Amino acid sequence: MLIPVDDVRSTATDVLLHAGVSQPNAEILVRSLVEAELRGFPSHGLLRLPRVVERIHNKVTDGTTTGRHTWTTDAYLSVDGERGIGPVVAQHALTAISERARSTGIALASIANNNHIGMLALYAEDIARTGQVIIGFTTSEALVHPWGGRKAMVGTNPVMIGVPAQPHPFVMDMATSLVAMGKIHDYAHRGEALPDRWALDADGNPTRDAEAAKAGAIAPFGGAKGYALGLAFEVLVASLTGTATGRDVAGTLDSTQPCNKGDVFIVAEPTGPVEAISHYLKDIRETEPSDPAHPVLVPGDRALHTREAAAANGIDVAPDVWKRILSLTACHGRSVVAG
Amino acid sequence: MLIPVDDVRSTATDVLLHAGVSQPNAEILVRSLVEAELRGFPSHGLLRLPRVVERIHNKVTDGTTTGRHTWTTDAYLSVDGERGIGPVVAQHALTAISERARSTGIALASIANNNHIGMLALYAEDIARTGQVIIGFTTSEALVHPWGGRKAMVGTNPVMIGVPAQPHPFVMDMATSLVAMGKIHDYAHRGEALPDRWALDADGNPTRDAEAAKAGAIAPFGGAKGYALGLAFEVLVASLTGTATGRDVAGTLDSTQPCNKGDVFIVAEPTGPVEAISHYLKDIRETEPSDPAHPVLVPGDRALHTREAAAANGIDVAPDVWKRILSLTACHGRSVVAG
Numbered sequence: 077m078l079i080p081v082d083d084v085r086s087t088a089t090d091v092l093l094h095a096g097v098s099q100p101n102a103e104i105l106v107r108s109l110v111e112a113e114l115r116g117f118p119s120h121g122l123l124r125l126p127r128v129v130e131r132i133h134n135k136v137t138d139g140t141t142t143g144r145h146t147w148t149t150d151a152y153l154s155v156d157g158e159r160g161i162g163p164v165v166a167q168h169a170l171t172a173i174s175e176r177a178r179s180t181g182i183a184l185a186s187i188a189n190n191n192h193i194g195m196l197a198l199y200a201e202d203i204a205r206t207g208q209v210i211i212g213f214t215t216s217e218a219l220v221h222p223w224g225g226r227k228a229m230v231g232t233n234p235v236m237i238g239v240p241a242q243p244h245p246f247v248m249d250m251a252t253s254l255v256a257m258g259k260i261h262d263y264a265h266r267g268e269a270l271p272d273r274w275a276l277d278a279d280g281n282p283t284r285d286a287e288a289a290k291a292g293a294i295a296p297f298g299g300a301k302g303y304a305l306g307l308a309f310e311v312l313v314a315s316l317t318g319t320a321t322g323r324d325v326a327g328t329l330d331s332t333q334p335c336n337k338g339d340v341f342i343v344a345e346p347t348g349p350v351e352a353i354s355h356y357l358k359d360i361r362e363t364e365p366s367d368p369a370h371p372v373l374v375p376g377d378r379a380l381h382t383r384e385a386a387a388a389n390g391i392d393v394a395p396d397v398w399k400r401i402l403s404l405t406a407c408h409g410r411s412v413v414a415g
Numbered sequence: 416m417l418i419p420v421d422d423v424r425s426t427a428t429d430v431l432l433h434a435g436v437s438q439p440n441a442e443i444l445v446r447s448l449v450e451a452e453l454r455g456f457p458s459h460g461l462l463r464l465p466r467v468v469e470r471i472h473n474k475v476t477d478g479t480t481t482g483r484h485t486w487t488t489d490a491y492l493s494v495d496g497e498r499g500i501g502p503v504v505a506q507h508a509l510t511a512i513s514e515r516a517r518s519t520g521i522a523l524a525s526i527a528n529n530n531h532i533g534m535l536a537l538y539a540e541d542i543a544r545t546g547q548v549i550i551g552f553t554t555s556e557a558l559v560h561p562w563g564g565r566k567a568m569v570g571t572n573p574v575m576i577g578v579p580a581q582p583h584p585f586v587m588d589m590a591t592s593l594v595a596m597g598k599i600h601d602y603a604h605r606g607e608a609l610p611d612r613w614a615l616d617a618d619g620n621p622t623r624d625a626e627a628a629k630a631g632a633i634a635p636f637g638g639a640k641g642y643a644l645g646l647a648f649e650v651l652v653a654s655l656t657g658t659a660t661g662r663d664v665a666g667t668l669d670s671t672q673p674c675n676k677g678d679v680f681i682v683a684e685p686t687g688p689v690e691a692i693s694h695y696l697k698d699i700r701e702t703e704p705s706d707p708a709h710p711v712l713v714p715g716d717r718a719l720h721t722r723e724a725a726a727a728n729g730i731d732v733a734p735d736v737w738k739r740i741l742s743l744t745a746c747h748g749r750s751v752v753a754g
Contacts, residue, residue: 151490152520154686181491182523186686209654211550225702225711237647239654248647250640280703298637301589304714305644307699308576308587311692315548315578318687321695342681347493347525348657353650356660360646363564364619372564375643 078390097139108163108194115379119258130331157190187339197249200238204245221293223303226280228293247376252306417729436478454718458597469670496529526678536588539577543584560632562642565619567632586715591645
């Protein structure tokens with residue numbers, strides 16, 4: 077179901093304003109959701125909009141705050157998210173440390189009491205476009221099993237890195253799980269068997285049954301190394317923010333619990349020339365591929381390519397998701413004509 | 416060939432003093448090499464000592480400098496390694512930013528013109544023991560092929576994270592390559608076939624011939640994700656330090672070329688309580704394992720366990736490596752009695 081981008085934007089904004097979200101906050105969240113859709117990551121797109129509205133209704137998300145900022149030092153921003161909308165709190169924190177890093181060289185935002193911050197790549201791209209380097213982490217509910225373990229004890233803990241480059245910034249954004257829990261749900265929905273080694277069931281045994289995996293745990297990517305990395309990000313974020321870890325993390329997937337994970341952003345000024353980075357990335361893109369039909373990719377390239385097509389053609393929204401969103405607009409029950 | 420730790424220390428120190436290294440610098444390097452041996456990472460141990468001596472002889476390593484420090488801002492330390500001994504320059508930079516971060520909350524060291532800095536875990540452990548959090552990166556010569564590519568264009572680019580915890584700090588230190596090039600050399604030495612998918616030959620074709628792989632490329636760990644991570648670290652470090660990338664990086668493996676890779680350390684003050692981190696890591700260690708014979712490990716645990724045994728029993732040094740080291744002492748040719 078292809079919907080023109082502007083229609084998606086205005087409808088999603090309507091929904092949020094109707095739910096009591098302030099206009100500037102609605103714009104930030106809509107941008108995050110729409111950009112995720114455009115780049116081919118629907119798991120971080122419109123699917124999340126109804127849940128935000130439910131969370132506002134349940135008073136575990138506040139649509140009006142932008143987070144309370146306390147500069148612990150000149151370069152260390154401590155943010156109380158005040159249960160705000162994730163991308164709103166994140167963007168305000170990032171804007172503050174990005175501006176600060178111009179004079180301090182490096183600045184860190186330690187964010188607690190914030191909701192799910194959506195697609196990380198967008199923050200990386202925004203900061204790198206201003207000519208700065210960024211590293212970002214956010215934790216999640218425990219969905220990943222430790223390497224050699226039987227139950228989920230580690231978040232999907234993504235990492236994001238942005239570096240200025242031409243013709244567009246270098247942007248890397250990836251979870252440390254082998255796959256997203258959303259993908260397991262997709263397999264369950266289609267009744268398809270999971271590939272081997274993706275997941276364990278609730279008893280900690282390997283399973284290819286997607287339904288069983290939903291109640292179990294996903295494997296870390298890259299075996300023991302990916303587990304080490306995901307666990308390191310979990311304790312790094314918890315140490316820098318004082319937020320929850322492991323099975324104590326809640327509120328990133330449901331509509332009722334306060335969200336107690338943490339986010340950390342570090343922004344720094346580059347020393348080296350952008351040209352050198354751009355030249356290296358060009359060499360990578362032009363290196364001979366194993367399979368001539370599949371050129372070597374630089375992280376972020378595919379998403380930008382996908383975005384171009386989607387921006388022209390419209391966003392492919394699942395009909396049930398769009399129907400649910402329309403039901404949340406102010407005009408619902410009056411004169412809505414669905415796309 | 417088991418050599419008592421004290422003998423290894425004094426012999427290695429002799430070698431360095433004889434090569435013109437200053438006493439305090441020799442102590443730093445010897446500690447790095449010995450700790451790598453004790454923790455079971457001989458690739459970062461004594462094997463590297465003769466090469467350091469050769470590099471000093473060839474004037475691509477200076478045994479007396481500790482690096483030139485310039486504070487670009489209060490929190491941003493720019494270090495010209497002045498071709499110093501890697502761990503010496505690294506440790507001096509770390510001590511400076513660790514002290515600075517006590518007041519600034521976060522501080523970064525951007526290091527260029529420095530030699531190979533040895534085992535990263537030790538820096539992480541040192542800083543975490545002082546109650547601070549650390550993230551560290553260093554680049555290397557191109558040994559890893561891009562995912563879907565045919566030749567080495569990315570360094571093994573390790574990442575290190577240290578976080579305060581009890582009974583000992585959390586320390587994660589890993590390369591983004593599937594295996595170390597040292598391991599490929601081991602297979603070649605023993606004439607054993609490599610496991611599938613570890614490496615490509617010089618023409619970019621998959622090979623299980625370790626000799627062929629030495630001239631080719633190692634796979635990134637974890638497929639496309641590990642490649643994305645390694646590449647991100649490469650451009651992050653290059654951007655923050657202005658150092659070389661890809662196939663332009665030299666001097667990390669040989670004895671004659673100036674070393675032009677970069678190192679980046681970020682030290683920050685934690686916000687959350689150490690107890691929470693320690694408790695979470697204890698839960699991880701005690702979680703039910705898939706195989707009762709193999710408890711779930713936390714990164715760094717095995718190395719510390721290995722260290723205990725080795726510290727008591729002595730260091731198991733390859734006879735040819737020890738012989739070569741003895742030949743570099745001041746007394747060589749006079750009255751040396753090998754252990």
